[in-house]
Every structure is written in C-alpha cells, then in structure tokens.
Amino acid sequence: xxxxxxxxxxxxxxxxxxxxxxxxxxxxxxxxxxxxxxxxxxxxxxxxxxxxxxxxxxxxxxxxxxxxxxxxxxxxxxxxxxxxxxxxxxxxxxxxxxxxxxxxxxxxxxxxxxxxxxxxxxxxxxxxxxxxxxxxxxxxx
Ligand code: UDP
Numbered sequence: 713x714x715x716x717x718x719x720x721x722x723x724x725x726x727x728x729x730x731x732x733x734x735x736x737x738x739x740x741x742x743x744x745x746x747x748x749x750x751x752x753x754x755x756x757x758x759x760x761x762x763x764x765x766x767x768x769x770x771x772x773x774x775x776x777x778x779x780x781x782x783x784x785x786x787x788x789x790x791x792x793x794x795x796x797x798x799x800x801x802x803x804x805x806x807x808x809x810x811x812x813x814x815x816x817x818x819x820x821x822x823x824x825x826x827x828x829x830x831x832x833x834x835x836x837x838x839x840x841x842x843x844x845x846x847x848x849x850x851x852x853x
Contacts, residue, residue, distance in 0.1 A: 716794040717747065717850070719840040721829035724782035726819050727751075732785050735815055735828065738801050739789055748788040748841075748850040754780050762843055771824065778824055786844050790853070795837055798830040 720739070722732055739746065754762075759779040766772050789798055803814025806823040810816040820827040831837035841850065 713792040715790065715792060716834055716837065717788055717790045717841060718794045718798050718831045718834075718837040719829070719844070720787050720789050720798055722785040722787075723825070723827055723829060724778065724780075724784060725821060725825040726815075726827040727783055727785055729819060731819055735819070736787075738815060739787075739798070742791075742797055742801055744789040744791040744794055744797060745853050746787050747790045747853055748845050749786065750844070751783050751785050752844075753783045756780055762840070774824055788841055788845060788850050795831055795834050799832065802828050802830050 722735055726732070726735065736746065752758075756776060759776040760767070763772065763775055763779070766775065769775075791797060801815055803810030803816035803820075805816075805826060807816040807820035807826055808823075810820070815828050816826050831840050
C-alpha cells in the first residue's frame with residue numbers, strides 16, 4: 713500500500729466543542745501521523761477559494777459563513793492509504809448517515825456543521841495541502 717498525505721480540517725463546530733485532542737487520537741490510533749498542523753481563522757476569501765468547487769451549490773454561502781464562524785484546525789495526515797483511511801474515520805457527510813464510531817457520528821450536529829473535512833482523492837489532497845501549507849512546513853517523519 714502506498715504512503716499518502718491528505719488534508720484534514722477540524723471545523724469550527726468541533727473546535728468549539730474542544731475535541732481536537734479526541735479527533736487527533738483517532739488519527740493516531742489508525743496509524744496516521746500528523747506531519748503539519750496549524751490553527752487558523754479563515755477569511756471569507758480563504759473559505760471561498762478552498763470550497764470553489766462547490767460555488768454553484770445552494771449551500772455555498774452558508775458553508776462559507778460556517779467555515780469562517782470560528783477558528784479551524786488544519787492538519788496534514790500521512791500514512792498508508794491516508795486519503796481513504798481519513799474518509800473512513802470521518803464517516804458520511806450527513807452525520808445521521810455516518811457509521812457508529814466515526815468522527816461525524818460522535819461529534820457532528822448536522823450536514824453543514826459536520827465536524828471535519830477530509831480530501832476525497834489523492835489529487836485533491838495535493839491541491840488542498842498546497843492551499844494551506846508551504847512545502848517546507850510539511851515535515852517527514
Ligand atoms: N454541505 C452542506 N450541505 C449539503 C452538502 C454539503 O452544508 O447539503 C457542506 C458540508 O459541510 C460538507 C461540505 O459542504 O462537508 C462539502 O460537501 P461534500 O459533498 O464535499 O462532503 P464531504 O466531502 O465534506 O463529506
């Protein structure tokens with residue numbers, strides 16, 4: 713299996729709930745290493761650029777408002793099959809449909825305030841990592 717890197721974002725709802733450590737613990741127990749991390753208050757431009765792929769969707773304005781409503785914790789995760797592994801740990805977009813024991817089942821409130829973001833492909837992971845981190849800010853472990 714390939715060693716991959718992916719982006720994880722702990723969204724404002726989960727940061728406000730003070731569960732960063734609990735979510736990090738799930739990554740580590742699953743064998744994913746944190747190789748870059750920063751807390752950031754996203755600007756409107758940051759959020760609009762990051763979610764540009766969704767700009768025609770009806771929920772875009774609400775999504776940008778939610779993502780800028782408080783600080784987010786952004787990390788690069790590294791490990792075997794990291795993209796899929798992170799998506800499995802997250803659970804379905806709608807927490808009502810998320811499997812028991814997933815981050816969204818345990819910490820998310822609703823389909824919009826859903827605790828975490830994770831890259832959905834290796835290609836998007838590379839784009840999203842570059843959106844938030846300079847190459848020298850991602851370590852090798
Ligand atoms: N979203 C929303 N309403 C919807 C669908 C999505 O508010 O009906 C938000 C939600 O925060 C989601 C994000 O838009 O996490 C991106 O949607 P996507 O379908 O890419 O889901 P994800 O990859 O985050 O599971």
